[in-house]
Amino acid sequence: MTQSQSSHSPSATSARASSGSLAARLDRPIVLVGLMGVGKTTVGRRLAEALKRSFVDVDHEIERAADRTVSEIFATHGEAYFREGERRVVARLMGEKAGVIATGGGAFIDADTRALILDKGVAVWLDCDLETLVERTSRRNTRPLLRGGDPAKILAELKEQRSDSYAQAHIHIVTDDGPHHRTVSRIIEAIDAWL
Ligand SMILES: Nc1ncnc2c1ncn2[C@@H]1O[C@H](COP(=O)(O)OP(=O)(O)O)[C@@H](O)[C@H]1O
């Protein structure tokens, strides 16, 4: 879709209209949670643009602080070390000015991190079907948890293990393959209704 088509579509217009009122009313960070490949990083950045808020991706913050990629941190120090960094970064972000935060898929599974996000932020669970997750995560080889075996099987297991935690989020959005601005609009409308 071209830029001009997108900016004249009804959903893009309604995203802009409701983003103004939401930006004024919401004094909590919006925290996107959900499995790898669901679109937290991509949609989070666009949501922040629509709301004229800051955007932070937790994985990128950890990478910046460590001066290493997530894969390198897993390989050099192990997953427990990464999770510790993830816990610290989320705790710091939840104490800062309200913006949009994209977590890594495991952050909301930690009970303390989850409690903090639920207390200080508005947690939005982005969800989609397994086949879509498998296809999207296959595009880039940046996720160490998917390298140890069949990605489809690993993602199915993670979905099974983690869905009860994700379901505690304030808002649940089932995404599709439509344009990003549609997902952004649906998140804004859902938060508006939640407020
Ligand atoms: N609604 C969508 N439709 C099509 N592709 C998408 C959608 N959301 C995300 N993607 C693509 O899926 C891949 C993974 O998205 P990403 O934002 O990195 O997910 P996450 O941060 O949840 O792991 C990226 O290539 C991204 O462009």
Ligand SMILES: O=C(O)C1=C[C@@H](OP(=O)(O)O)[C@@H](O)[C@H](O)C1
């Ligand atoms: O689900 C997980 O445990 C992980 C998700 C990744 O982030 P995305 O969900 O943004 O891919 C990243 O934090 C790390 O590879 C572990």
Ligand SMILES: [Mg+2]
């Ligand atoms: Mg991400």
